[in-house]
Amino acid sequence: MDLNQTAGSDYDVLVVGAGSAGLYGLHLLREKGLRVRVLEQGSGVGGAWYWNRYPGARLHSESHSYQFFFDPELLEEWDWSELFAGQPELERYFNRVADKHDLKKDIDLDTRVVSMTFDEGADIWTVRTDPERTYTARVVISATGPLSAPIYPDVPGLDTFVGESFHTARWPREPVGFAGKRVIVIGTGSTGVQIIPQVAKEAAHLTVLMRTPNWVVPLNNRVLDVHDMASIRAGYPDLRKYLATTFGGFLHNPGSRPTTTYAPGELKELYETAWQGAGFTKYFGMPYDVLADETANRHFADFVAGKIRARVNDPQVAELLIPDHPFGAKPVDCESAVYQGDGFGYYEVFNQDNVDLVRISVNPILEIVAEGVRLADRVVEADLIVYATGFEAFVGSLNRIDIRGVGGMALRDRWADGPETYLGIAVSGFPNLFMIGGPHGKGGHDNSTRCAEVPLQWIADLAEKVARQEYRRVEPDPAAERDWTDNVIAAGNANLMSKAKSFLYGDNVPGRPRRYVAYIGALPAFVDRLRQVEADGYAGFVLTESGPESRPKSLSE
Ligand code: NAP
Numbered sequence: 185m186d187l188n189q190t191a192g193s194d195y196d197v198l199v200v201g202a203g204s205a206g207l208y209g210l211h212l213l214r215e216k217g218l219r220v221r222v223l224e225q226g227s228g229v230g231g232a233w234y235w236n237r238y239p240g241a242r243l244h245s246e247s248h249s250y251q252f253f254f255d256p257e258l259l260e261e262w263d264w265s266e267l268f269a270g271q272p273e274l275e276r277y278f279n280r281v282a283d284k285h286d287l288k289k290d291i292d293l294d295t296r297v298v299s300m301t302f303d304e305g306a307d308i309w310t311v312r313t314d315p316e317r318t319y320t321a322r323v324v325i326s327a328t329g330p331l332s333a334p335i336y337p338d339v340p341g342l343d344t345f346v347g348e349s350f351h352t353a354r355w356p357r358e359p360v361g362f363a364g365k366r367v368i369v370i371g372t373g374s375t376g377v378q379i380i381p382q383v384a385k386e387a388a389h390l391t392v393l394m395r396t397p398n399w400v401v402p403l404n405n406r407v408l409d410v411h412d413m414a415s416i417r418a419g420y421p422d423l424r425k426y427l428a429t430t431f432g433g434f435l436h437n438p439g440s441r442p443t444t445t446y447a448p449g450e451l452k453e454l455y456e457t458a459w460q461g462a463g464f465t466k467y468f469g470m471p472y473d474v475l476a477d478e479t480a481n482r483h484f485a486d487f488v489a490g491k492i493r494a495r496v497n498d499p500q501v502a503e504l505l506i507p508d509h510p511f512g513a514k515p516v517d518c519e520s521a522v523y524q525g526d527g528f529g530y531y532e533v534f535n536q537d538n539v540d541l542v543r544i545s546v547n548p549i550l551e552i553v554a555e556g557v558r559l560a561d562r563v564v565e566a567d568l569i570v571y572a573t574g575f576e577a578f579v580g581s582l583n584r585i586d587i588r589g590v591g592g593m594a595l596r597d598r599w600a601d602g603p604e605t606y607l608g609i610a611v612s613g614f615p616n617l618f619m620i621g622g623p624h625g626k627g628g629h630d631n632s633t634r635c636a637e638v639p640l641q642w643i644a645d646l647a648e649k650v651a652r653q654e655y656r657r658v659e660p661d662p663a664a665e666r667d668w669t670d671n672v673i674a675a676g677n678a679n680l681m682s683k684a685k686s687f688l689y690g691d692n693v694p695g696r697p698r699r700y701v702a703y704i705g706a707l708p709a710f711v712d713r714l715r716q717v718e719a720d721g722y723a724g725f726v727l728t729e730s731g732p733e734s735r736p737k738s739l740s741e
Contacts, residue, residue, distance in 0.1 A: 194320050195221045196651035198311055200585075201327035202291050203231015205620045205636045207278060208252060209325055210287050212644040218651050221321075222287075223313060225296035229288070230278035231329050233271055238352040238570075239360075240378035241271035242405070242520050244463055245631040248416045249435050252281060252633065253424040263413050267462060268405045268520075292317075299586040300324055302615060307656050309616065323616045323647045326582060330621045330628035330702075331687075333580025336571055337370060338694045341552035349569040352379060360568070362386035368393060368557055368564055370549070371572030377517040377530050379572055384533040391540045391564050392533075393549065393557065396514075396685070397507045399488055400530050401466040402459070403518040431706045433627075433634025435462075436469035443471045443480040455487045467516045475512045475680060485511040495531040504543055505534065513684035515629050577687040578623040578701040579603050589614035602690065602699030604669045606660030606724055607714065609643060615657040615728075616650050618643045623701045624672045626710040629688070638711045642718065657728040664724030676700030 197213050199206050202224035213220040226234045233241075243250055247264035258281065265273060282288050292313075299312045311319045334353040336342055342349075350356065352375045367387040369380055372394040384390050408416070430437040446454060458465045466488075473480035489506045496502035507514075519530035533539050542559065550558045556566040576583070579599060587595035590613045598604070598613065605611055608625020609618050620636050620643060621627055627635030649655050660668075676682065676689070677700060685691035688702045703710070717723050 194308070194322075195219050196321060197221075197323045197325060197647050198223060198309065198319055198321040199325045199327055200297050200311075201231060201329060201332075201581075202226070202229040202282075202293070203234070203327060203329050203332075204252075204278065204633045205329075205640060206231065206327040207282055207287055208254070208633075208636065209327055209620065209640050209644065210290055211254065211285055212640060213647065214290065216644065216648050218648060220290055221319060222291040223295045223297050223311065223319070224291055224293050227293050228275070228279070229282045229291065229293075230275045232331065233274035233278060235332065235353050236355065236375070237271050237275070237357065238350075238355040238375070238379050238572075239382035240380075240520050241352075241375075242378060242403070243268045243270075243274065244374070244403070244518050245433075245634075246435050246463060247273075247408075248420075249423070249427055249433070250631060250633050251277065253420075253637075255281075255284070258284060259417070259420055263410075264408055264416075266405055266407055267412075268403055268518075297585050299588070300617070301588045302590060302617075304590060307616065322653075323618065323650050325643060325647060326617065326619045327621060328581035328585075330578045330632075331575040333576040333584055334571075335573055335576050335580070335693065337549060337552075337573055339549050339551050341558075344554050345552050345556070345566075345569060346554045347556075347567045347569065349571065351571040351573070352376075353575065362568070364388050365567040366556075366565060367391070367568045367570065368566045369570045369572055370557075371574065372396075372398060372517075373572065373574055374515065374517045375574070376572035378520050379570060381520065381530055381533050383570065384536055384539050387538065389538050389540075390533075390536075391542060391557075391566070393542050393544045393559075393564075394504075395544050396509075397505050398514045398517050399485070399507055399511050400492075400517045400519055401488065402529075403520055404460065404462050405520060427631070427634045428638075428711070429708055431468060432630030433707050434464050434468050434631045436464045436467070438468060438470060438472035438475065441471055442473040442477070443483060444473075446471070451483070452487075455484060459491070463518060464516070467512060478510065478680070481510045481512070481680060492531055495529065497535045501534050501541055504541060505531065507684075509684035510680045513681050514686045515688070574687055574692055576693050577690075578621075578628055579690075580693075582619070582622060587614065587617070589617070601697055602673075603701055604665055606665040606668045607717065608668075608672075608703055609639065610658070610660045610725070612660045612662045612665050612726075615659040618647065624669060624703050626703050626705065626707055628702045630707065635707055635710075639714060642714045645718070646722070653730040655727045656730040658722070658725055661724055661726050668724075672703055672705075673700045675704045676702065679704050 196218040197220045199209050199222040202222050210222050228234045247269040296314045298314050301310045308320050309324045334351045362383050363386045366389045367383050368391045370393045474484045493502045547559050556564045583596040603623035605624045689698050690696040
């Protein structure tokens with residue numbers, strides 16, 4: 185397709201982002217016969233699994249629970265090699281989906297959206313990109329990803345370092361060697377926990393700069409053979425339905441009994457079984473009060489602290505690694521490998537002679553200098569600095585685009601005190617703009633493909649009504665938006681997660697007022713709410729209907 189010819193033409197829908205949500209969205213919209221274009225800043229598809237190509241990047245959801253379910257042929261064809269697939273396999277998977285469904289012909293790669301402006305006269309969005317092109321469409325769907333706007337430490341001198349440095353979410357495609365190098369890793373969230381053992385097994389020396397320790401549990405990954413895949417495949421008919429009933433679209437769901445109903449020995453056995461179990465068994469598969477009640481949480485956290493003490497040789501180092509916030513208050517991290525004598529477990533790293541742990545909450549980073557990182561007490565010299573410092577979550581990818589709605593209002597100004605949305609999907613004053621994976625919507629720190637499936641279908645249905653000009657404009661009623669926002673924030677503030685600082689409350693972005701930006705409700709309740717809103721004629725939305733004369737018969741003709 186000649187971009188110069190089509191750049192100014194009127195698409196029905198523009199989708200921003202070719203990650204899992206963008207790909208599925210494109211598929212759904214094309215099935216409806218709509219003219220769709222996807223704009224993707226990366227050079228390939230896969231979103232998070234395109235960008236986060238650092239060594240150790242790996243799923244926390246079981247591979248077969250994370251995949252798409254819309255293509256029975258692909259379910260038959262695709263064999264997962266591990267229970268928790270690594271980044272290279274996931275990137276291959278999303279490319280396979282895109283190739284099989286010929287999605288790439290409707291995706292412009294290397295195309296970063298810089299602005300979107302709503303034309304109130306024509307009810308059309310004009311989208312400008314870098315490299316400079318202009319696209320217009322009736323509807324824009326933002327599928328930019330909840331965790332896609334990387335942030336670096338807010339310290340001076342980032343550009344002065346003379347060695348190599350990479351943010352984990354901007355890891356180069358060419359392999360980065362650690363052997364023989366002095367490496368600093370800043371950050372011990374899920375990403376840091378995955379990359380640190382990979383660095384430690386090769387580097388001449390590794391210094392881990394940790395601001396806050398977090399709870400880390402074993403992933404218990406394993407290779408899947410043909411028999412495993414056969415049995416997984418036999419379960420597919422029920423699996424999709426089951427995942428739709430769980431809290432976060434994971435295979436694991438909180439138990440129906442509280443901790444207090446278990447005898448002490450029974451509870452210990454339950455914890456041990458969970459510990460040996462796969463992935464988030466230790467997070468979403470516990471008695472329901474572990475993530476809700478401080479006493480129950482403390483009991484399980486003490487069990488995990490015991491595991492840490494048993495694995496770290498130096499008791500002082502072990503204490504540095506034990507968090508003082510409740511288990512699960514920050515999203516729980518999973519180590520890619522458990523220590524089984526191979527030396528690659530996260531906690532065992534801190535027993536290695538070539539590894540130092542520095543708690544920068546007591547010995548802060550003052551600046552980055554040419555030789556490395558200047559701490560309060562010394563300069564740590566390095567050949568390579570790894571920034572595993574996370575993301576401006578949920579709002580960052582949207583706020584980095586100049587989005588102008590009715591009256592020229594900028595979304596980033598509208599959200600200066602924190603995001604306000606209706607259903608996490610739409611914002612008043614920004615008609616015909618829909619978000620998936622945005623703030624206050626389900627899926628940001630869950631099994632994202634499962635949580636996005638129904639919302640994307642719902643958005644695609646509504647987008648079709650706008651594209652076919654059944655509605656000229658769709659935007660939330662400000663009262664419904666306020667109600668949704670207040671309720672989501674209140675639920676977030678009442679949760680144990682509020683007891684720790686994290687990206688879920690915007691705490692990691694300097695100068696940002698603390699405000700809950702995620703969504704704490706269960707997937708089935710979220711989906712029920714969407715269906716009810718639709719059944720009630722899109723209750724909570726202001727729908728401006730088009731006159732019959734302005735309705736095209738078919739946009740796909
Ligand atoms: P994160 O959880 O926000 O962790 C960032 C780390 O960097 C934290 O240890 C943080 O310390 C530290 N940090 C941030 N700014 C710093 C500064 N100025 N100075 C020193 N340290 C600083 O980010 P993440 O590890 O990238 O993980 C984010 C989310 O991505 C996860 O919760 C998960 O949802 C997702 N993720 C998923 C997978 C997967 O599915 N397999 C893998 C990786 C990540 P503080 O804790 O003190 O702020």
